Amino acid sequence: SATITAALRPFTGQNDPIAVFTKVAALAVANDEDEKRRRGGGGGGGRPVPTVVAKTTRGPSHAQAIAARAGIAAGAQPAMFKVISTAGTKGAAGALLEYLGTRPDEDGKKHDIEVFTSSGLSVETPEQRRALLEEWQEDFREAFQNTNFIEVDVELSGDPGQDDLHDALNAAFGSKPFVYARAGSTVKVYAYTEMKAAALAEALQKLDHENGRSGVLQRADDGITTRLKDAGVAGRAEIKAAVSTERGGQYFLQKFIRANAGVIKSDGEELPAGQRADKAAQALYASWKSDFKTVEPRNVYHVVFSARAGTDARALLRAAENVLAEKIPDHKWAIAHHAETGHVHVHAMILARSESGRQLHFSKADLYDWRATYAEKAREEGIAMVATSRMDFAASRPFNMRQAGAYERSRRDTRYSVSPTIAERVEAKRQAVFEAKTIAAYGAGISRGWQQTATMTRAAMPGSQADAGVAAFSAAIARVAAVQSSELRTTTLSSSREGTSLSPSVEKVDTLIDLTRRIQEIMSMELSPLELRRKIADVSKAFDRIDGSLSKKEDKQELAGIREEMNGLMNERLNDVRVQAATGGTGTADTVRDEGRPLREKDQQAKTQDRANEQNPRQPDKQAAPGTVAGKKAERQADRMERQNRDTQRSLDDDRER
Structure with a gap:
């Protein structure tokens, strides 16, 4: 079984990775700017793309991806930045700060280590840590109640009895409080939910500009429909409205009661017919409050910057501090190096709310931006590091700390077991094995990307051997892709001869291959922003159809990850198209x-x-x-x-x- 490490090892260390990255990046950026001018019809008189425009694209640019691949092939290490956990209460934040500021010795006894803060102070004692926590606590947000509500229309396929319908609705909404009214085959429901109503409301707004329901909205509809079916009532559920505030929840509850006759509560009682709608809504909402979920806010983030064993720890600590200073200049943070680990680990604790009141969030695009900044600051400290994409290497999907802990326990204790999926994921990631399904679906495109990198590296550094590792890795990807394609054809032929249907996984790969080709065609088209948005909506519907054909949870999770990556690429292309329109590229x-x-x-x-x-x-x-x-x-x-x-x-x- 081919591994990423084996494909790269013979060529690492032959060139200075930082020099390779810098020269390839400079040439790739110049080529990209030339290409943009050509697309724009030669206009612009050679003006560079304004910085404010260049930064509108999230995630790695084409030039960044090429330079990162070249750097990795020359021996650079990938930037490893992770959000480990969050803390919402003073007790949890105190425990995290204690973890940052203490380390066990050989006998297991904890001793204090130095923690550095954003204000330049050194915190070394329990008293100083408590004082720091007291200062931070002033900016903590209090726990709040989840006030998400949805209004749903259910079109019944049959004619269930009142008791059957009532029980099915309770099953569909998870025994959360709700009210409903039935008129013939239509049932209208107003319910408290733990789904994110803001995201649903945003999706509902987009229905004015796109054809059909997709994404989070379609998944929510399907979930309610499936639960109704499992409870014995066939029908089709559609979310019509969503609200996420207490005031909005009360208002729309009152509106629902006023608009519908014969409103029934989730406990089976019917609302009195003569009662005023506002009074009924007020009393009903008050009775629901005991069921509202209390949410602990993310007041503190725990993040880690890591590097390979042997990396200069002091240089890495300086790089991590520079990342925090640049990315979150108005946030408070504390940072410490944990020296007893095999890899070099620098842990940081970040106050989520800034001095201006802005809340810190980490989306997938944000995480890449943090990795890119981390790699940049590390290179400034002399550490050869680049920000990479998992797709560039067809790398196995990552595992989390909980999965790793469960897997390690299962190896020590035969009475404890984990699913084969978790065991395979942990082992595959640790051994740096190529992910077969990713190569089967995207191997040709990944190999082409590495071939482009080899060509660019050869042009940027003529006479050197820097392109050898890139070309070899491209060939390794192509070989694995050929093997996977052969196995897929063999499976298909065997299934056809036996007269049996393909497994869901093989069907999924076949469908993904077709969809990937379609996405590649879209990415190469010259489209207006509106036309591209419509194409993206079509792709989203195709992903929904594939998701609906899968039965295994792990297959659905894997598809969700692939979908997120493809959405990132298409949204990046959409941003580029908008930038071209904004800069007059006609x-x-x-x-x-x-x-x-x-x-x-x-x-x-x-x-x-x-x-x-x-x-x-x-x-x-x-x-x-x-x-x-x-x-x-x-x-x-x-x-x-x-x-x-x-x-x-x-x-x-x-x-x-x-």
Whole structure:
């Protein structure tokens, strides 16, 4: 079984990895800028892409990916940055700070170690740690109640009795409090839920611009429908509204009671017919509060910067401090090096709320940005490190600390067992084995990426052997892909001869191959932002269909990971298309005419045109001229939408904690 380490080992250490990365990155960036100018029709007079535009794309750029692959092949280590855990209470935060500031000796006795803070102080004693925690606690948020509510319409396929329907609704909504009203074959439900109502509300808003329900909304609908079916009632559930605030929850409960006759509570009692809607809603909401889930906010994050054994620990500590200073300049943090581990580990504790009141979050794109900054700061300290993507290496999916702990316990204690999936994942990751399913679906594309890297490395460093490792790794990927493809064909042929259907996993790979080819076609098309968004919506529906065909939980989880990665690539392409529209990439004449216009104005015009096209798809290329009455009206509408988006984003920042 081929491994990533074996494919790279013969070529590491032959060149200075930092020099390889720097030279390849410079050439790749120059080539990308030339390509952008060519796409723009030669306009721009050789102007570089403005920094503010370049930073709108999340995740690795094409040039960054090429340079990172070249650096890895030359011997650089991948940047390892992880969010380990969070703490919501003073006790949990105190335990985390104690973990940072103490280490056990050979006898197991704990002793204090030095912890450095964002203010430049050195904390070494229990008293100093308690004082630091008291200072941080002033910015802790209190625990809050989950106030997420949804309104659902259920279209019944049959005619279940009242008792059967009532029991099925209780099963479908997890015995959470709700009210419902039935009119013929339609059942309307207003329910408390632990789903994230803000995300559902955002998905519902997008229905105005996209065809069909998809993503989180479709999964929520399907979940309710499935639970109803399992409880013996066939029907189709659709979420019609979602709200995530206490005030909104009370208001829409009152509205539901006023709009529907014969409202029944989840305990089977019917609301009195003559009672005022506002009084009934107030009393009902008060009775529901005991069922509301209390949520501990993320007041503190525990993150770790790690590197290979033998890395200069002091240099790594300086790099980690520089990352924190750059990424979160207005957050408080504490950092310490734990010297007793095999790998070099620097642990940090971050106060989630900044001095300006902004809450820290880590999305997948954020994690890549942190890794990229970490690698950059490490290189500045002389550590050869680059930020990589799992897809570039067809690497096995990572495991978490809980899975690793369970696996280690199962090896020590025969009475304790874990699922084969967890055992395989832990072993595959530790042995750096190629992930077969990823190679089967994306091997050709991954190999092409490494071939491009070899060509770029050869051009950036002529006469050196720096490209040898890159070319060898590309060949290794191609060989494994050929083996996987052969096995897949053999399985397909065998199944056909025996007259049996393919396994779900093989069917999934076949479907993913087709979908991947479609995504590659979309990525290479010259599309407007609106056209690309519609293509992305079509891809999302295709992923939904694949997900619906899978039965195994692990297959669904794997598909979700692949889907997230593909969504990241397509959204990156969408950002690039929007940037081209914002910078006037439509020809020399347009570039000259747009000379001197602020970038913000160009970007706003592009967004305004995108929305105008959505409202009038028959005239996608017609655009109101800036300064005209129509143009000013469109810009005012765009400004309104931007303000609404900002308000929604602030609401989402709070709701992500729920």
